[in-house]
Amino acid sequence: MTGDVDGSLARQLAAPFVGAGPWRCQEVGDGNLNIVYRVTGAERSVIVKHAPPYLRVVGDTWPLTQDRIRIEAQALQLHGELAPGRGPTLLGVDLEHAAIVLEDLSDHEVWRTTLVNGRRVDGIAEQIGRYCARTLLGTSDLVMDPTRRKMLSGQFLNPELCSITEELVFTAPYVDAESNRYDDAAAELAAALRADLPMRRAAARLLWEFRTRREALLHGDLHTGSIMVADGDARVIDPEFAFFGPMAYDTGNVVANLAFAAVRHQELGSAFADFVTNCVHQFWSALTDEVKRMWPVSQPWNHIFLADLLKDTGRYGACEMVRRIVGLAHVSDIDSLGDEARLRAQCRVVEGARSILLGPPVRTLEDLWNRMTTKESCP
Ligand code: SR1
Ligand code: MG
Numbered sequence: 001m002t003g004d005v006d007g008s009l010a011r012q013l014a015a016p017f018v019g020a021g022p023w024r025c026q027e028v029g030d031g032n033l034n035i036v037y038r039v040t041g042a043e044r045s046v047i048v049k050h051a052p053p054y055l056r057v058v059g060d061t062w063p064l065t066q067d068r069i070r071i072e073a074q075a076l077q078l079h080g081e082l083a084p085g086r087g088p089t090l091l092g093v094d095l096e097h098a099a100i101v102l103e104d105l106s107d108h109e110v111w112r113t114t115l116v117n118g119r120r121v122d123g124i125a126e127q128i129g130r131y132c133a134r135t136l137l138g139t140s141d142l143v144m145d146p147t148r149r150k151m152l153s154g155q156f157l158n159p160e161l162c163s164i165t166e167e168l169v170f171t172a173p174y175v176d177a178e179s180n181r182y183d184d185a186a187a188e189l190a191a192a193l194r195a196d197l198p199m200r201r202a203a204a205r206l207l208w209e210f211r212t213r214r215e216a217l218l219h220g221d222l223h224t225g226s227i228m229v230a231d232g233d234a235r236v237i238d239p240e241f242a243f244f245g246p247m248a249y250d251t252g253n254v255v256a257n258l259a260f261a262a263v264r265h266q267e268l269g270s271a272f273a274d275f276v277t278n279c280v281h282q283f284w285s286a287l288t289d290e291v292k293r294m295w296p297v298s299q300p301w302n303h304i305f306l307a308d309l310l311k312d313t314g315r316y317g318a319c320e321m322v323r324r325i326v327g328l329a330h331v332s333d334i335d336s337l338g339d340e341a342r343l344r345a346q347c348r349v350v351e352g353a354r355s356i357l358l359g360p361p362v363r364t365l366e367d368l369w370n371r372m373t374t375k376e377s378c379p
Helices: 007-018 068-082 111-116 124-138 146-155 159-168 184-194 197-212 247-267 272-294 302-326 339-358 365-372
Strands: 024-028 035-040 045-050 059-063 090-094 099-103 227-230 233-236
Touching: 007 024, 007 035, 007 045, 007 090, 007 099, 045 068, 068 090, 068 099, 068 124, 068 159, 111 227, 111 247, 124 227, 124 233, 124 247, 124 272, 159 197, 184 302, 184 339, 197 302, 197 339, 247 272, 247 302, 247 339, 247 365, 272 302, 272 365, 302 339, 302 365, 339 365
Parallel strands: none
Antiparallel strands: 024 035, 035 045, 045 099, 090 099, 227 233
16 A cells, blocks of 8 residues: 555546546645545545545654555444444545545535534534444444454554554643644643643553553544534544544543533633533433443443443543643634633633543533533633
């Protein structure tokens, strides 16, 4: 898998799906890892996604396996079987050129964009809650045939992309790493984190759990930028970070990214924050409902499972919160605020994470959400 895909190859790969030419090819998307084209023919358009042998945002000084496109294709397939209709349709796979052809979702928007702009799209949080239950429980030893699961776990080792997460989420934010990014105003917050031994210990413990708890086939990067939405239709994209890991890493990413949107709108004094709070409740209640529906009747300990999942959703969510403030990849929910509101929001997010990781264990969703969106300790 050493090929590279330019516009002309993207046209060739798309040709069988879009009708007669001339085919129009535009580069779209501003993802960190891959190059994405939309190819339009006489009948329709499709997306061609190419994984170059390096990290797109950095360039060829950061080489990266092209095997990530195989992982993405296989994760889309498997998650698509478990949660039908929640991903883009996978139309074609060309491993030789590290490319896949996908349904074009240009009638959808990135969920984060709608949340940042305060635009209400109904039904999304509920569908994502069910998606998480079906994909996570569905690939766990609770539900999946153990032999199939063992075979599958070998296909999804994904060491290079896991090591990006291990570095950027659990390690760099707590040390003076070159990859960290923050503005001068947040330098004190970042220095305080580096000096906070209990926080460093908590992150190190979560890194260990991330590496060793092979509970389910995760999406691996389930933030609101990985979800495309239209009224009543959520589509989960970009599962190239998929691997067998702790379920709460996915659910923690969803909840933490909703917290960014809520904090943003609270800082702006907008009632849209209440819509986001409702989203969190809908997400968790749909997930809980679906877990109970899928649970094997012979093992009635689902209440313990859900209590642990909530607690760990908070812990992994807290790491996501910290890394989006002082680490490499930030979120527009917070970064696009004006100076004063941004600094306060950054402080609130980090303090929220601290209260989850160092405070008493989270026992209810309300408690988790209050801590994630706390205004305490930030003037
Ligand atoms: C350099 S890659 C930075 C981030 O982008 C991806 O979406 C993942 O979140 C990764 O951590
Ligand atoms: Mg992504």
